Amino acid sequence: MKSDKFNLIWTYWAITDILLIVGVTLEPTALKLAIILNAVQVLHFYWLTPKLSNFAVQVRIAYLLLLVVAMYPPLFFVFYLQIIGTTAMVLVNYCFLARFMSLMPWNKVEPYSLSMIWQTFFTKPVSGSVQKTPSPSA
Numbered sequence: 001m002k003s004d005k006f007n008l009i010w011t012y013w014a015i016t017d018i019l020l021i022v023g024v025t026l027e028p029t030a031l032k033l034a035i036i037l038n039a040v041q042v043l044h045f046y047w048l049t050p051k052l053s054n055f056a057v058q059v060r061i062a063y064l065l066l067l068v069v070a071m072y073p074p075l076f077f078v079f080y081l082q083i084i085g086t087t088a089m090v091l092v093n094y095c096f097l098a099r100f101m102s103l104m105p106w107n108k109v110e111p112y113s114l115s116m117i118w119q120t121f122f123t124k125p126v127s128g129s130v131q132k133t134p135s136p137s138a
Helices: 008-025 029-048 055-070 077-092 096-101 114-122
Strands: none
Touching (some): 029 055
């Protein structure tokens, strides 16, 4: 049985991480390649489930927008934040961006509370989506 680390999703993020690290340290062209790769990833996930409401599509669009915003020189530091987050995703399956996106008003299924926000960011990494689903009674 193949490890989850060798699936396509992990591969997308691992290559993105490498491109970002190379882009900020050695060759800025790699940042443009990371943007192109992530645009492909957005299109791929949209093709799989053609809805912008699909959580996986939302996370990838947000990530792509952060990449584009970081190209603006005063916001270059955003690349470093993305490197930290993407490395965490690749190494330990913790995705801060997905957890953050799960708190967006269009994705949340319960009222905001300190407990809910704490659990969103500090529960251990999970396989699959961190998005909460409505309970059957909802």
